[in-house]
Structure formats: C-alpha cells, structure tokens
Amino acid sequence: QITLKESGPTLVKPTQTLTLTCTFSGFSLTTSGVGVGWIRQPPGKALEWLAVIHWNDDEHHNPSLKTRVTITKDTSKNEVVLTLTNMDPVDTATYYCSHRRVGGGLDYWGQGTLVTVSS
Amino acid sequence: DIQMTQSPSTLSASVGDRVTITCRASQSFSSWLAWYQQKPGEAPKLLIYKASSLESGVPSRFSGSGSETEFTLTISSLQPDDFATYYCQQYGAYPWTFGQGTKVEIK
Numbered sequence: 001q002i003t004l005k006e007s008g009p010t011l012v013k014p015t016q017t018l019t020l021t022c023t024f025s026g027f028s029l030t031t032s033g034v035g036v037g038w039i040r041q042p043p044g045k046a047l048e049w050l051a052v053i054h055w056n057d058d059e060h061h062n063p064s065l066k067t068r069v070t071i072t073k074d075t076s077k078n079e080v081v082l083t084l085t086n087m088d089p090v091d092t093a094t095y096y097c098s099h100r101r102v103g104g105g106l107d108y109w110g111q112g113t114l115v116t117v118s119s
Numbered sequence: 120d121i122q123m124t125q126s127p128s129t130l131s132a133s134v135g136d137r138v139t140i141t142c143r144a145s146q147s148f149s150s151w152l153a154w155y156q157q158k159p160g161e162a163p164k165l166l167i168y169k170a171s172s173l174e175s176g177v178p179s180r181f182s183g184s185g186s187e188t189e190f191t192l193t194i195s196s197l198q199p200d201d202f203a204t205y206y207c208q209q210y211g212a213y214p215w216t217f218g219q220g221t222k223v224e225i226k
Contacts, residue, residue, distance in 0.1 A: 046218070046219045047163065049216065052215070060214070061214075106208075107168075107174060
C-alpha cells in the first residue's frame with residue numbers, strides 16, 4: 001500500500017525559505033520508472049506542477065520558479081525534500097507530493113499541507 | 120511550455136447525463152495525458168493515464184480519448200459521486216502542465 005505525507009511549516013514569512021518533506025512508504029525510489037513529484041494549489045485555484053525527481057536522480061522543476069526551487073531525495077529514509085526560497089504571499093497554497101507511476105500519471109497523493117505566507 | 124486549455128470551465132448536468140470535457144494543448148506531445156478528479160478539501164485522484172488507460176479501481180463509466188493536441192474525458196452516465204472538478208495534465212514534456220479545471224455541478 002503506497003502512502004505519502006507532506007510535513008513542514010504551515011506559516012512562513014515573506015523572503016523566508018520553505019522546506020517541505022514528503023515521507024513515503026509502499027514503494028522504493030530506486031525502482032526503475034518511479035518518481036515523486038510536488039504540486040501546489042492556491043486557494044480556489046488550479047493545480048500547478050512544481051518539480052519531480054526520478055529513481056535515477058533525473059530531476060526537473062518548473063522554470064516559472066526560476067532558481068527558487070530545489071528537489072532532493074534520500075532513498076534510505078524514503079523522503080523527498082522540496083525547498084522554495086524567497087517565499088512571497090502568492091506562494092500561499094496547499095502543497096502536495098505524489099507518486100509518479102511507471103508509464104506516467106500521478107497515482108498516489110499525500111493529503112496536502114497548507115502553507116501560508118504572511119508577515 | 121505546453122499550455123492546456125479545458126472546456127467548459129463549468130458544466131451543469133443531471134444524474135444520468137453523458138458528460139464530455141475537452142482538453143486542448145498548445146502543441147503536440149503524443150498521448151502522455153492524465154485526467155484527475157478533485158473534490159473539495161481532497162487531493163486529486165487519478166482517473167485516466169496515457170490518454171485512454173483507465174486507472175485501476177476507477178469505474179468504467181469514465182473513459183478518455185484523443186491524441187496529439189485534443190483530448191476528451193467522458194462520463195457515460197453521471198453519478199452523484201461524480202460532481203467534482205476535473206483536471207487534465209500533460210506529462211509528455213517538461214514542464215508538466217495542468218489545465219485550469221472543469222467544475223461539474225448539479226443542474
């Protein structure tokens with residue numbers, strides 16, 4: 001049974017760095033074809049893909065975030081960490097991590113964590 | 120970036136109706152397209168991947184079709200549990216992109 005759970009601060013101040021951890025179970029991030037992605041959703045708005053990291057360390061992020069976003073994995077801990085620098089109120093959103101299945105599609109999602117950016 | 124445009128943005132329908140949602144891409148990316156259902160306060164749920172493959176456990180009233188730049192999600196007979204917001208997502212090219220969503224409401 002695959003599960004994922006996001007953890008991290010619920011409130012950050014403008015200009016601070018957000019660090020979110022996705023802790024997962026039921027799969028290994030060393031399995032060929034598998035990845036973990038991060039997606040966010042501002043209140044009342046659409047989904048926005050942020051980044052993905054794959055079993056072979058191949059990683060991609062949304063260029064709209066420029067150099068603000070970093071994604072890393074620790075396969076020994078079954079964790080994927082998303083870092084987003086220079087937070088702004090427009091970054092207020094629910095942040096989800098998800099399992100990228102072999103063949104594509106995000107088939108398992110965490111419950112999401114609401115991060116509010118406010119001074 | 121590949122822009123995904125869904126239509127309509129909102130759809131009013133009755134239980135038993137056949138419902139079709141369209142997703143158009145700004146450029147071709149083959150069939151690497153997924154559809155998700157999201158209910159308020161919940162994470163999205165994968166319905167369809169690779170444009171037409173039904174995710175395990177998803178009712179057969181959901182189907183997907185299309186390729187290149189035009190894709191559709193069809194619900195053959197709308198059920199009460201289907202009132203939700205639906206998103207398409209392309210994963211054929213980075214950055215992955217989502218449509219803006221289609222909200223299916225009770226008529």
